[in-house]
Amino acid sequence: MKVAGFLLLLAGWGIxxxxxxxxxxxxxxxxxxxxxAGVEVMGLVLAIRSHIVPKGDRS
Amino acid sequence: xxxxxxxxxxxxxxLVPLAALGLALMNTGLGRSxxxxxxxxxxxxxxxxxxxxxxxxxxxxxxxxxxxxxxxxVAGKPWxxxxxxxPFFSSLPLDGSTPSLVALLQMFSVGLAALIPLGAGxxxxxxxxxxxxxxxxxxxxxxxxxxxxxGGGWLSQLGAHYGMxxxxxxxxxxxxxxxxxxxTALSIAWILGPRRGKYAPSxxxxxxxxxxxxxxxxxxxxxxxxxxxxxxxxxxxxAGVAPGTLVLIAVNTMLSAGSSALAAAVITRARFGRxxxxxxxxxxxxxxxxxxxxxxxxxxxxxxxxxxxxxxxxTLSVEWIDLxxxxxxxxxxxxxxxxxxxxGLLALGMFGRxxxxxxxxxxxGVATLFGFVLPVAYTAxxxxxxxxPQRVSPEGEWQGMxxxxxxxxxxxxxxxxxxxxxQR
Numbered sequence: 001m002k003v004a005g006f007l008l009l010l011a012g013w014g015i016x017x018x019x020x021x022x023x024x025x026x027x028x029x030x031x032x033x034x035x036x037a038g039v040e041v042m043g044l045v046l047a048i049r050s051h052i053v054p055k056g057d058r059s
Numbered sequence: 060x061x062x063x064x065x066x067x068x069x070x071x072x073x074l075v076p077l078a079a080l081g082l083a084l085m086n087t088g089l090g091r092s093x094x095x096x097x098x099x100x101x102x103x104x105x106x107x108x109x110x111x112x113x114x115x116x117x118x119x120x121x122x123x124x125x126x127x128x129x130x131x132x133v134a135g136k137p138w139x140x141x142x143x144x145x146p147f148f149s150s151l152p153l154d155g156s157t158p159s160l161v162a163l164l165q166m167f168s169v170g171l172a173a174l175i176p177l178g179a180g181x182x183x184x185x186x187x188x189x190x191x192x193x194x195x196x197x198x199x200x201x202x203x204x205x206x207x208x209x210g211g212g213w214l215s216q217l218g219a220h221y222g223m224x225x226x227x228x229x230x231x232x233x234x235x236x237x238x239x240x241x242x243t244a245l246s247i248a249w250i251l252g253p254r255r256g257k258y259a260p261s262x263x264x265x266x267x268x269x270x271x272x273x274x275x276x277x278x279x280x281x282x283x284x285x286x287x288x289x290x291x292x293x294x295x296x297x298a299g300v301a302p303g304t305l306v307l308i309a310v311n312t313m314l315s316a317g318s319s320a321l322a323a324a325v326i327t328r329a330r331f332g333r334x335x336x337x338x339x340x341x342x343x344x345x346x347x348x349x350x351x352x353x354x355x356x357x358x359x360x361x362x363x364x365x366x367x368x369x370x371x372x373x374t375l376s377v378e379w380i381d382l383x384x385x386x387x388x389x390x391x392x393x394x395x396x397x398x399x400x401x402x403g404l405l406a407l408g409m410f411g412r413x414x415x416x417x418x419x420x421x422x423x424g425v426a427t428l429f430g431f432v433l434p435v436a437y438t439a440x441x442x443x444x445x446x447x448p449q450r451v452s453p454e455g456e457w458q459g460m461x462x463x464x465x466x467x468x469x470x471x472x473x474x475x476x477x478x479x480x481x482q483r
Contacts, residue, residue: 006433006434006437009429009433009434010430010434012429012430013427013429013430014430016430017423020217020223020419020423021138021221022134025222030419033422033426037422037425040426040430043429044433047433048384051384051385052384053252053253053385
């Protein structure tokens with residue numbers, strides 16, 4: 001899950017970069033960039049969840 | 060830049076180490092007394108290592124806008140992705156020119172960025188690995204992002220090539236310094252794990268109070284002075300503002316910090332019945348961090364509002380990260396630097412005196428911080444941890460970092476902790 005989280009972070013960044021580089025200034029470019037940011041948020045959530053130690057194992 | 064501007068910029072740059080001193084004192088005060096000398100020494104060594112690593116190779120990666128750089132062509136547009144300066148400052152005239160002032164400011168600010176993870180690793184991060192980790196950050200990770208944002212790189216060109224306002228704007232380093240440091244702090248906290256005794260087996264978090272609240276609060280004043288220097292010199296060198304704008308920058312920096320600290324005081328008063336000194340200090344620094352991006356491009360009222368929101372974000376996220384995410388971050392580095400920094404960057408795009416499309420450039424910058432800096436910082440520190448364990452042994456943690464790594468405590472004539480505070 002940790003690796004998947006970091007891969008999603010990279011993928012989201014790729015979407016944002018692609019939107020910036022390949023699309024002309026328009027609403028579609030903003031939507032694609034926001035979608036990429038959304039993918040990054042999902043990746044961050046996965047990365048965070050993979051690092052949460054189960055309560056019974058904490059010491 | 061005129062001679063007066065150069066002199067003013069030089070003086071402002073010399074204030075920046077006070078911000079580092081502020082962070083070092085805050086991290087020391089928020090840690091345990093048995094690790095106080097170790098934390099201060101580690102801060103000093105991190106500053107030294109970061110400056111040397113930046114001197115050896117960091118500056119050559121970062122470069123300066125308008126000078127040599129490695130450039131790719133993407134869809135017919137140039138994307139400058141790294142500087143191409145010679146190592147050891149050998150191609151740099153140290154004569155008061157703009158590139159030389161950039162190099163001087165960056166030697167200090169890269170140390171400031173490298174200090175931030177120390178707040179998350181307090182009481183358990185070994186001295187040697189902390190220095191190596193700082194060298195990795197100062198030599199490679201920080202300079203690459205700083206080139207993109209400040210060295211004429213592709214982020215700064217988003218406006219000219221893709222119609223996104225003025226391109227990614229970050230006058231005082233909210234992204235380059237603070238978020239980079241904050242995300243590295245998150246990586247370090249994940250890799251080190253929590254301090255022994257921080258979490259009960261049931262998952263309940265124990266409050267481990269800092270040992271010196273006076274240090275923590277004193278650090279706020281020092282940090283404010285350092286931040287004025289950082290925001291002013293950064294705005295002059297990287298955003299091209301005139302010396303006359305420095306008054307606005309100082310006003311905005313103060314308003315943001317003040318409203319952020321007051322927001323923290325009100326929130327902790329409402330939640331716990333009394334204002335919490337350490338969270339108010341965190342709020343103050345969070346306000347300074349949030350002011351960095353837009354200090355030269357915001358009206359004072361907007362800066363105060365930005366600080367107000369930053370104070371609320373910092374106060375609430377410190378508790379959330381500690382209790383619900385199980386991340387032991389004694390200095391609150393992730394909240395103060397990463398979360399407040401991201402808010403400051405986005406607030407500039409939404410509320411600053413900038414074009415409407417500026418928010419998209421700021422979003423691309425934030426996406427780059429999470430999509431590039433966080434994975435790279437985590438991977439670099441994870442690999443380092445495989446070869447050079449970063450966390451002290453359980454025996455060392457029980458004994459205290461001062462005695463275990465330095466052989467002497469910070470307060471040898473006082474015994475101010477109980478040995479049964481941590482279970483062996």
